[in-house]
Amino acid sequence: MLFKFKSSSSELNKKFERSKKYSVYEAVELIKNLDNDIKSEQKTADLTVLIWNENQQISADTIKLGEGEGIDYLIYLEKRLFELHKDDMDFESKKKEIEMFINALQEIYAEQYNATLIPESEPKAKREFKNPIIFNKSKVLKMIILPISILLLAFVGYKLFKGDSEETLATENIETSSQITEVASLSEESTYDLTYLDQLLSEKRFEEALQEYPQEYPYIEREIFYLGLDGIPYLETFLQEKSEYLKGQFDLAYLKKEFQTVVELKDQADSDERLTQLAVAYINLNLLNEAEEINDRLQVSKLTEQIETAKNRNLINMIKDGKIEEAKSEQVYLQNPRVTEYFNLLDEANQQIEAIEEQLLQVDLISEEEIESLNKQKEKLIEEINNFFYLF
Structure with a gap:
């Protein structure tokens, strides 16, 4: 699996080799570095990421750099795939295939990094x-x-x-x-x-x-x-x-x-x-x-990076396993922007769910249609929380 890049930004094109096919490790590191560079310049830029298998292009997607999306491209890619297919009838089946694909890329990345x-x-x-x-x-x-x-x-x-x-x-x-x-x-x-x-x-x-x-x-x-x-x-x-x-x-x-x-x-x-x-x-x-x-x-700087990556993956796994308080404690030190986004969403969703539950207590003042609508809103919020890290 190899990666190529292109951009409509002439300035960004100077920062990578357009004709080169990058390994998984090289690509993930390059995207992270480009994202940090653009962010430090307080700018944004679009980067098109092409994934090749042998001589066949199998994917083309554009990521906006400068907003933190490129910090861990494999996490971003998994999020993109889930977003694209979350409304599909066979989403559960595709979710497993996407997870297998991302895990495969992560294994290749780890081996090339090692x-x-x-x-x-x-x-x-x-x-x-x-x-x-x-x-x-x-x-x-x-x-x-x-x-x-x-x-x-x-x-x-x-x-x-x-x-x-x-x-x-x-x-x-x-x-x-x-x-x-x-x-x-x-x-x-x-x-x-x-x-x-x-x-x-x-x-x-x-x-x-x-x-x-x-x-x-x-x-x-x-x-x-x-x-x-x-x-x-x-x-x-x-x-x-x-x-x-x-x-x-x-x-x-x-x-x-x-x-x-x-x-x-x-x-x-x-x-x-x-x-x-x-x-x-x-x-x-x-x-x-x-x-x-x-x-x-x-x-060794590369060991430091790998340890940091492992800690962040452990942090996300804590949240998936429901160890919220333990994850909050770790987040104080790691300051993972994705996890910050999750906790903000969690706080907002919990407030909305609490407000919905208060309305549902007033059964004498609302119709059956309103009760059904409120319950659907509550279920949607809970599903959004539960599926958040399947979008990473």
Whole structure:
């Protein structure tokens, strides 16, 4: 699933690449940043968001930036879909399909976001060798497409697809003085020419590398990890020989998204890289306090954003579960604009319902038609409250 953008505003068009197809994560982040920029300028602007599956456009919708709608585009999109179909006869069925679609996009977003959190470390300077072989870690993005049937905006009969992003997890440098010692560097005790080791690693001959350079196993293991999901079978083979190497078990569990196992092996997170992996595991398990504790040390902005996103989703789930007072307490700190809108609506609706109930008590003064009309008004208000977060 890919996104493209266009706008009638020449100024807004300068802030994105019109010909580029953006990933789910890139698109959501771009819309949020554009919305914040326009809002800070105290302006508004229309942005048309086009969603593509492979080479087929399946959606086109226009969002007004500068009013906070773009803070979380996936929430906005769900709201738009429910608004478009709430009067349909088969709304309950479509509601489930829309929820499946949004959940699929959220999963893709989370996976692509997680892939940006592990920094690609720069190994310490090695001793100079003759004709050293330099190799690059490639990034691979594969989409496994599963059909999800849904009516999206004005497009009927298309199939939307859920993709599992399989990106290499080493994507962004995070500079810290204490970061990555053992795992990203060769043994300080090495006295032999390691050029051949680099060649073996570049050719993915990891078993041979382990046989030739057994004392370099931490370095070999981490180079396998940097392959991302493509490295899983290599890492599994490596651990058949080095099953006692728990840091390797930790890395394998992370790549396989076995986050509970990652947490069980948390003592192996002895570098900033692996602490970042542990924080991602905590976020995926909704253990946000633990993730925050790690990030208080790391100060990784993307972790901060992901924790904030998780908190806001938890807040909305509290309201859906009827935990209103608990949600109000959390809202004091989070100040989610959507939740503020909900509480304002709730207060207004409760006042109207109270007024209706007072009128219904005066049965001697109103007709049966008026009673029926008041009851319908009351039911509509209750339904509006109950369905508010199905419009997000």
